Amino acid sequence: MIQQIVFIVLAALTVGSALGVITARHTVHAALFLVMTFVASAGLWLLLHAEFLALVLVLVYVGAVMVLFLFIVMMLDTDSQSLRQGLVRYAPLGVVVALIVFAEIGYVVYNRELGVSFGTPLPQAAGFSNTRALGETIYTVYAFPFEIAAVVLLVGIVAAIMLTLRRRPGVRHQNISKQVRVSAKRGRLRIVNMPSEPRPPEKNP
Amino acid sequence: MITLFDFLALSGALFAIGLAGVFLNRKNVILLLMCVELLLLAANFNFIAFARFLNDISGQVFVFFILTVAAAEASIGLAIVVVLFRNRSSINVDDIDSLKH
Numbered sequence: 001m002i003q004q005i006v007f008i009v010l011a012a013l014t015v016g017s018a019l020g021v022i023t024a025r026h027t028v029h030a031a032l033f034l035v036m037t038f039v040a041s042a043g044l045w046l047l048l049h050a051e052f053l054a055l056v057l058v059l060v061y062v063g064a065v066m067v068l069f070l071f072i073v074m075m076l077d078t079d080s081q082s083l084r085q086g087l088v089r090y091a092p093l094g095v096v097v098a099l100i101v102f103a104e105i106g107y108v109v110y111n112r113e114l115g116v117s118f119g120t121p122l123p124q125a126a127g128f129s130n131t132r133a134l135g136e137t138i139y140t141v142y143a144f145p146f147e148i149a150a151v152v153l154l155v156g157i158v159a160a161i162m163l164t165l166r167r168r169p170g171v172r173h174q175n176i177s178k179q180v181r182v183s184a185k186r187g188r189l190r191i192v193n194m195p196s197e198p199r200p201p202e203k204n205p
Numbered sequence: 206m207i208t209l210f211d212f213l214a215l216s217g218a219l220f221a222i223g224l225a226g227v228f229l230n231r232k233n234v235i236l237l238l239m240c241v242e243l244l245l246l247a248a249n250f251n252f253i254a255f256a257r258f259l260n261d262i263s264g265q266v267f268v269f270f271i272l273t274v275a276a277a278e279a280s281i282g283l284a285i286v287v288v289l290f291r292n293r294s295s296i297n298v299d300d301i302d303s304l305k306h
Contacts, residue, residue: 022223027236037243044212060276068279069235073235101217105221130265137266138269141266145270153277156280156281159281164288166291
């Protein structure tokens with residue numbers, strides 16, 4: 001009973017803030033609505049006994065990705081009034097497409113002929129750890145896809161840095177490899193051979 | 206008792222909202238990326254609900270991978286938006302039509 005109440009509250013919060021994302025007037029508000037959607041979804045995932053993924057959703061999405069979004073939104077100075085001009089014009093098309101897709105999904109879901117039989121989920125044992133079960137599966141069955149995921153993240157890092165790296169001409173910056181390759185024998189230090197000069201005569205006071 | 210179909214309906218609603226956002230918004234590339242995040246979240250909901258109701262943890266592993274790919278997608282997409290703004294000083298979707306001409 002209490003689970004149903006929690007589900008209804010969190011589901012309403014998720015759908016409501018998702019609607020807020022697409023109708024918010026300012027981009028910052030949209031990003032904050034998206035944060036709320038993710039937090040409410042994390043609560044629903046906890047309800048589904050996906051504890052590790054719920055925490056990862058909060059940490060990675062709310063903590064990293066949405067902060068990145070907010071950072072970019074605040075960095076790019078866009079005129080927020082002109083961003084909303086097409087909303088009324090495209091609203092009928094968007095609503096129609098959304099209703100069609102929702103009707104199709106609802107038809108598939110409520111026809112209940114998905115080709116598999118669903119029992120009630122098994123109650124989990126007292127010492128059951130979702131993180132442990134997930135880790136045991138990832139590092140054994142899905143070890144190779146896990147490595148590929150790591151490569152995907154590496155590609156993401158390299159691509160993001162290469163896209164935004166900007167070398168402006170005329171800006172002085174360190175050339176570290178040149179600094180490291182410096183050697184005293186190749187032009188850095190010059191020893192000049194010159195005759196010694198005679199000492200000037202001492203004066204008696 | 207919460208059934209699987211409640212979760213599937215919720216994820217369907219999220220997917221429809223995300224898709225409507227893609228159609229509604231013709232002015233801001235960043236909002237477009239946020240709508241893509243909503244679509245991915247709907248897909249993740251399906252995976253987790255099925256993982257729970259089929260008693261199979263593999264669905265959660267797939268959500269893990271989707272989160273990885275979505276993080277990479279968001280970072281590269283935002284980098285592209287930054288480069289776009291730097292070159293065109295606008296992130297209007299209607300302005301991105303250089304290939305048309």
